[in-house]
Amino acid sequence: MGRQNIYNKLMDAIGNVFGVCGLMANIETESGFKSTNMQNSYEARLGMNDATYTQAVDNGSYANFAIDRVGYGLCQWTSSGRKAGLLAYAKEHGKSIGDEDMQVDYLLHELSTGYKAVLKVLKNATSVKEASDYVCKKYERPADQSEKALANRAKKGEAIYAEFVDGKEDGPMKIYKQGVAVQLAKNFKSTEFDCNGKGCCTQTPISTDLVKVLQQVRDHFGVSVNLNCGYRCPVHNAKVSGASKNSKHMEGIASDIVVKGVHPMRVARFVETLPDFKGRIGVYTWDAKGSGFTHIDVRGTNSRAVYTKNNTDYDNVIKFTVPIKRGAKGKIVTVVERFLASQKYKGEDGKTHKYYEGSIDESCGPKLEAGIIRWNADHGRKNDASWGPKCWNEAFPI
Numbered sequence: 001m002g003r004q005n006i007y008n009k010l011m012d013a014i015g016n017v018f019g020v021c022g023l024m025a026n027i028e029t030e031s032g033f034k035s036t037n038m039q040n041s042y043e044a045r046l047g048m049n050d051a052t053y054t055q056a057v058d059n060g061s062y063a064n065f066a067i068d069r070v071g072y073g074l075c076q077w078t079s080s081g082r083k084a085g086l087l088a089y090a091k092e093h094g095k096s097i098g099d100e101d102m103q104v105d106y107l108l109h110e111l112s113t114g115y116k117a118v119l120k121v122l123k124n125a126t127s128v129k130e131a132s133d134y135v136c137k138k139y140e141r142p143a144d145q146s147e148k149a150l151a152n153r154a155k156k157g158e159a160i161y162a163e164f165v166d167g168k169e170d171g172p173m174k175i176y177k178q179g180v181a182v183q184l185a186k187n188f189k190s191t192e193f194d195c196n197g198k199g200c201c202t203q204t205p206i207s208t209d210l211v212k213v214l215q216q217v218r219d220h221f222g223v224s225v226n227l228n229c230g231y232r233c234p235v236h237n238a239k240v241s242g243a244s245k246n247s248k249h250m251e252g253i254a255s256d257i258v259v260k261g262v263h264p265m266r267v268a269r270f271v272e273t274l275p276d277f278k279g280r281i282g283v284y285t286w287d288a289k290g291s292g293f294t295h296i297d298v299r300g301t302n303s304r305a306v307y308t309k310n311n312t313d314y315d316n317v318i319k320f321t322v323p324i325k326r327g328a329k330g331k332i333v334t335v336v337e338r339f340l341a342s343q344k345y346k347g348e349d350g351k352t353h354k355y356y357e358g359s360i361d362e363s364c365g366p367k368l369e370a371g372i373i374r375w376n377a378d379h380g381r382k383n384d385a386s387w388g389p390k391c392w393n394e395a396f397p398i
Ligand SMILES: [Zn+2]
Pocket: 195, 196, 197, 198, 199, 200, 201, 232, 233, 234, 235, 236
């Protein structure tokens, strides 16, 4: 309840911080965000206060609510038409006339019916003042619409902006308007993180910690980084087959990236070396050439996973440079199998062979072991049957 609740509800519906802060500036001016507020000058005349007036309207003992022209509620609804509408709306939804959520819903209902032009300005305003002025002149329409009065309202809106938008700047999460590109880092814009769903959401939360990691990836490899997926709202997430119900994409702290020409395992191994990184890295790799993507999120705890078949079947690994020896099992083995199957050498018979000619079966048997021994020998390491850190570096350099 209160200002944060009102801000959240308005952001959900309007999706533009300037519009919401401009609208809230007017609500604050009218009622101080108190949904049971009755116009002070009438309190003595009617012998009622905020609480008793609200109660009398709710229990039906006061029947003149719609016609008394007493300003009431968050927006200080005054005219008989609008007060009658508010009363009918409260009854229809079984809520008290002073209910905050009901009043915000009624406000949004008014905006989407009789005040469409106001709603349009709120959704597209590029400053708090623009939104605040328009709401004052076209929605609240108080007696005093002087420049000074307009400036006072806008000033309140700027304070709200400073608190709700700028105030969050120090934390890792920031919220952006969908479709409006804001430069987040040298090579990343907010719109790249927008939800891929259609018509399901209007804003995009993005972790600044995540953006930092992605920019480091971009700087390190020096090629474009494409986001297959950044933010995924809960509505869209539910529609994506294979998406986890607890997907971190819904929190704006996750990304699925394709680094041009760079194998997902190389990307993962680089991110793993970042000293401050704490999160989950998922290698989604479908062949030796590098098809697939790398999932990176900054959830705060480290975990690593390898997917080699599809988006849901994975193995957790301790790290991506885990040594592979005969008897090793799992999808990390498949990554090595595919790599060695793609590499060729010239044998003693003068013919070209693949380092691994067995099946891709997530299991290190004698054929893969022989391939590892040959790879090591060809890189100056005699009789070494282990696929260790040096091999990982040669195959998936960072
Ligand atoms: Zn969405």
